[in-house]
Amino acid sequence: MKAAIVPALNSPWEIREVPTPEPSANQVLIKIGASGLCYTDVHITKGAIPTQFPRTLGHEPVGEIVEVGVGVTSRKVGDRVGVPWVQSGCRRCEWCLRGKKMFCQQQIGTGVQTQGSHAEYMLAYADSTMLLPDSISYEQAAPVFCAGYTVWSGLRFADPKPHEKVAILGIGGLGHLAVQYSKAAGFETIAITHSKNKEKLVRDLGADEVVADAEALQKMGGADVILVTGNSYKSASAALKGLRSDGRMVLMGISEEPLEVTGDIITNRSRIIGSMQNGDEYLYEALDYVAKGKVKVISETYSLNDISRVYDRVANGEVRFRAVITDM
Template sequence: MTEMWAMELGAVGGPLRLVARAIPDPGPGELLIKVIACGVCRTDLHIVDGEVTAQLPIIPGHEIVGIVAAIGEGVTGFLPGDRVGVPWLGHSCGRCDYCRSGRENLCDMPGFTGCTRDGGYATHAVADAHFCFRIPDLYSDEEAAPLLCAGLIGWRSLRAAGEGRCLGLYGFGAAAHIIAQIAIWQGREVYAFTKADDREGQDFARSLGCAWAGSSDEPAPVELDAAILFAPVGALVPVALRAIRKGGRVICAGIHMSDIPAFPYADLWGERTIASVANLTRDDGTSFFEVAQEARVRTVTTTFRLADANIALERLRAGALVGAAVLLPGEPGNYQRQE
């Protein structure tokens, strides 16, 4: 088999097209991966919509779970047949001040899976071995896919939020449903904020053990120690600021967010802070998978065929998913060329 299939974004606005390509050879330091599952992330929507600039044409997808099919020169630590995961941060230079200080998430010359490097909406993908993680046996391929971004970025956001007991999560989708489980396992109280009409999402949050779930239009029922914004809505920043106590933190977890409106300085005063989370580090991956296993985190997913990637993206855009969407590419031989 020398041919792979992929859903390719050729122009901003989409839609993605099913295309055939030659299976690439892994270069030095790279792995060729047969993709078994790939999560569908809101960042993929930002790329389709042009809110995050990608190198087009591009194969989206950065929550990849697959099997190592071939190994490039100089790779150590992986063998053909190993199961691996590939996250959003797909490469760093290794030379800048950020990389040398363990902050490769801020690298001056990064590569991003499914954005500047072809991703996992495909039957095969090539990845930098330094940014591949082993997947715990606890998780099936489908369950593991959302952990590669929703889980990892959520984990970095949770650590940035500090150790406060009362935590607010704004936007209860793929990332929040994972991180809520960890926070509750840590002994925290979690308060979930959704769109006003998202009763299903609120019920889902309560089913996972959240102390409260309601609309982001409602005031928090208690004073929060910290809040994490997974919804890419800038107007929620001042809302969250008003919900946290003095010294509290508002963490913006997304790679893209609509503009933050002006708000009174009084809402920030009292040593409240606003911070963003950018990408991930390899340490985030190592520590997250250890904690996820200890906490027995489970993911809730809806699966789609690779050719139905556009449907999955529109379901995500409409807020019509509980948990996370996952593409299952299947075997390359199952596809046919369109004349």
């Protein structure tokens, strides 16, 4: 089969012919229909997330099961599925026993501890796969398995109440989805962006208001929840001024910058929440919104043969808004 290979740390990606894998017990073989290329792939390539090379990356996979291993009963050949970031844990530690395998120190991550989805075929543990709604396309489904899942999990974890306001900081690959999820869930939604050329777009996506900064957000009464969808903690620190009392800021992007807070966080009883992908029910819900047409992924599609160029575009922030490999 054809696969994208990262030969070594911080090295250019290559297309190679490699053997098609065979499923072991409790695994399935998936013919990839679409694979999202996420900025996390850049982090992994550059060493911010440790793995062993050579490696095929890719953790936004969707496709059709073409073979099942011994012991698989819940999935069958022909099922349309996707695979999230965390496939499995040790099943013995406190976190696994509490149903929170995302905290397991021995977790198996797609494209990190396994070969990922930037290839014609990929193995996955059967019980980690999520069945896709019939009405969702592969192109729309793939980015949900990281980007959509991440922002919807963050919003749900913040637990906004009826009549509360939700603000989205950064309108990019995650942010354009966060605006739509917030509006689809019925919340008054405010986009925070300095880009004037994005104002019409974010209003079309469902934003009730668009502001340039925290000061403008504060003048209009502030937000109860701020979803930080970008990688700048400097911007997140500034946005704290826009939180109402008892407000929650949710961080879902990785940054090497320090997060600076003032004493206002005490007097306002504000909370800063770190969030990733917080449970299977949130993935189910995130897919359902897309399948029902309430959320639409804006993406650029490419061939696997072009993946080196696509990687450069993602790394340089040139993609609008998600990059998806659909031609394997």
